[in-house]
Amino acid sequence: MCLGIPSKVIEINEVHRTGRIDYLGTKVRTNFALLDDIRIGDWVIVHAGFAISRLNEEDARETLDLLREIAEKS
Amino acid sequence: MAAANEFRRKKVIDALIADIREKKKALPSPCRIMEVCGTHTMTIHRYGLQSMLAAAGIEMVSGPGCPVCITPGEVHEAAIRLVTERENVILATFGDMTRVPTRLGSLQSTAPARGSEVRIVYSPDDSLDLARRHGDKEVVFFGVGFETTIPSIALTARSASKEKLSNYSILSGLWLIPPPLRAVLESGEVRLSGFLYPGHVSAIIGQEPYEFIAREFGYPGVIAGFEPGDILLGIRSILDQIRGKKPIVANEYRRVVRPEGNPIAREIMEEILEPKDACWRGLGLIPRSGLRLKAGFAAYDAERKHDLGIEARESDLPGCRCGAVLRGVISPPQCPLFGKKCTPETPHGPCMVSFEGACLVHHKFRGPGS
Ligand code: SF4
Numbered sequence: 231m232c233l234g235i236p237s238k239v240i241e242i243n244e245v246h247r248t249g250r251i252d253y254l255g256t257k258v259r260t261n262f263a264l265l266d267d268i269r270i271g272d273w274v275i276v277h278a279g280f281a282i283s284r285l286n287e288e289d290a291r292e293t294l295d296l297l298r299e300i301a302e303k304s
Numbered sequence: 305m306a307a308a309n310e311f312r313r314k315k316v317i318d319a320l321i322a323d324i325r326e327k328k329k330a331l332p333s334p335c336r337i338m339e340v341c342g343t344h345t346m347t348i349h350r351y352g353l354q355s356m357l358a359a360a361g362i363e364m365v366s367g368p369g370c371p372v373c374i375t376p377g378e379v380h381e382a383a384i385r386l387v388t389e390r391e392n393v394i395l396a397t398f399g400d401m402t403r404v405p406t407r408l409g410s411l412q413s414t415a416p417a418r419g420s421e422v423r424i425v426y427s428p429d430d431s432l433d434l435a436r437r438h439g440d441k442e443v444v445f446f447g448v449g450f451e452t453t454i455p456s457i458a459l460t461a462r463s464a465s466k467e468k469l470s471n472y473s474i475l476s477g478l479w480l481i482p483p484p485l486r487a488v489l490e491s492g493e494v495r496l497s498g499f500l501y502p503g504h505v506s507a508i509i510g511q512e513p514y515e516f517i518a519r520e521f522g523y524p525g526v527i528a529g530f531e532p533g534d535i536l537l538g539i540r541s542i543l544d545q546i547r548g549k550k551p552i553v554a555n556e557y558r559r560v561v562r563p564e565g566n567p568i569a570r571e572i573m574e575e576i577l578e579p580k581d582a583c584w585r586g587l588g589l590i591p592r593s594g595l596r597l598k599a600g601f602a603a604y605d606a607e608r609k610h611d612l613g614i615e616a617r618e619s620d621l622p623g624c625r626c627g628a629v630l631r632g633v634i635s636p637p638q639c640p641l642f643g644k645k646c647t648p649e650t651p652h653g654p655c656m657v658s659f660e661g662a663c664l665v666h667h668k669f670r671g672p673g674s
Contacts (some may be wrong), residue, residue, distance in 0.1 A: 236560075261429055264455055264569045275507065275560055278398070278449070279427020280456040282569065283507040283560045290559035297316050297533050304319035 236273040236285050237298055311531030320536035325360040327543040336363045336495060337542060338488070338632055340481065342370035342660025343530050349669035351532040362539065365494060365632040368484045368587060369502055371448045372400045372658035374630055375477040376585045377407065377619035379487045380654075382612045383446045383475055384408045385621030390610075392419035394438060396431035397446035399424045404654045405489070405621060428453075428460040435464070435472035448477035451508040454595060455569035458576040461597055461604045464652040475606035476596070478577065481505045482513045483593035484584060489521050494632045498542040499525035500535065503557045510565030511553045518551040576601055585619040586627025587656070624653035629662050636663040643672030 237251035239257070248261040249275065261280045262268045273285035310316060328335060339345055345366045348354050354364055368374050384406060386394040391452030395411070402411040402422055411422050417440070425431050431445035447457045457476060465470045481502060488494065501514055506527040517523050524545030534557060541554045555561055573595070582594025597605045609616060620626050624646070625639040636642050636655065646652035648664055655663035 257428075261427070261456065263459055264566060264572070268567060270596070274669075275504065277452050277504060278456055279429050280459075282452060282455070282504065283566060286559050286562075292555075293534075293537070293556070293559060294310050296537070297310055297320075300323060301313070301316045301319045304315075304322055 237276050239268060239270055239272045239274060239281075242268060242270060251281070310335055311529075311533035313399060317351070317353075317356075317532050317536065320533065320540065321356050321360060321627050322359070324362065324536065324540055324543065327540065327547065328361045331543065331546055333497070334363070335361060335497045335500050335543070335546070336365055336540060337500060338365045338367045338494070338496050339500040339535075340367040340369040340396065340485065341500075341505070342366075342373070342658065342665075343504075344369070344500055344502065344528065344535060344659060344663070345662055347530050347532060347535055349665050352669075353532060353535060354670075355513050357539070365496065366629065366635070366662040367488065367632050368584065368630045369450070369481070370630070370655065370658050370660040370662070371450055371453070371477065371479055371628060372398075373654040373661050374479060374484075374584045374586065375448045375654070376583050376616065377621075378614050378617060379448075379475070379477050380404050380406045380411075381408050382607070382614045383444075384411055384414055386444055386475070386606070386610065386612070387411065387420050387422055388414050389414045389417060390420060390442070391417045393417070393449035394421055394423055394441045394443045395446055396423045396425045396434055396443060398426075398448075401446060401448065401660045402449045403651065403657045405651055405657075407621065428456050429489060432463055432469070432472065435469050436467075439471060441471065442647065443472050443481075443540050444475055444610070445472070446475045448479070450479050450502070450505050451573075452483050452502075452504040454478045454577070455508060455566075455572050458572050461576055461601050462572070464604050465601055473604050473606035474597070475611045475612070478595040479584070480579075480593050480595065481509075482516070483590045484587050485514075485517060487593075489517065491631070492670070496632075497546060498523055498551075500538050500542075501525055501527045501553070503527060503529045503534070503560060506557070506561045506565065508566045508569045510561070511555060511563050518553055522551050524551040524554075526554040527557050527561050529560065583616040583660050584630075586630035589616065620654055622623055626655040626663070629655050636666040639663070643667060647672065
């Protein structure tokens, strides 16, 4: 239910605020009513069929850079 | 963003552990960190972080962060009574919920009344579909969850009301995460050095609701994601906070958690739900720790609609120590039934049923004798 792996938005029905995401290769029906301005290609966190947060790619990159830096220093 | 591998790479994990070990050396006292969320518990054990951290002098303690587990026995029993005593009821719920043992058996093991049945759903939306499709049945969605799930359940109530569905209601266990943390701290029952706050609850509520823990109680804490790298970055931050004697609510999961959380989700919660005093398994009655549908949506509240008369009492079955596990007072192997009478095949309490339950996670990743 709470898996923390981001999924990619692949289909949006603007009227119903629903659509589909690709979760590790599986297409899953998703409700987007909890997010504003969702677009195809966005990465989202989905919980029990509802997208609850959109991934911020810049922050993701910063965290990845930090991890790489720590790994290189060791 | 498939770069998730980086968060699990051995070299990254080893480097973080080495760094944590160094940081810990500079601190005199033992270090015990509560991971509040059951999904954190799962990552910690799946990737063997528990023992690596223990070797670095850091003990992880599981907290009350499994909604299936903290929902008290009487609520599970109300669901069982609904479907076994009333005809033509479809009880829709998440998969784990059907196996929770109670004094009346489990949803899965008891025989439904004539025309009634239990259906497993993946999303609250699916339960609405059932109500639309089965106009001749009474559909009750048995939904429990924390702030992560609550907005979607609130939306479901709103849709039902908009569509004027008369055969739909929700038997809910809607639990808020900050109040039990206050309860754990006020009881003084467990010695702790800091908190790993749940990432996806925080995606909804943001940072502010945890501030009292740093301000009033002086404990460091960090919002963390669910990859091994996320958790170790979080622990590193807690150690820095202890060392600098500056407890704050840090956010190491910025890619998903905004400081203000998800305002749309919070607005929907406020529109449809109101706080109530709620009983937690193991923790008892905690003021304003739960939510219920506001009066305008009372027609969709299964407890009121079906007059369920849910009364609080001791939740655990005889011998089960889930309550103590959920408070962080004992770890699962300290329960005398763990791995003996109580196994994933023959669970004796919800902590051995839910995939976020501490007992199941211990049993699965560390074995019955761990
Ligand atoms: S091991 Fe089983 S009986 Fe013991 S606390 Fe966990 S769920 Fe309850």
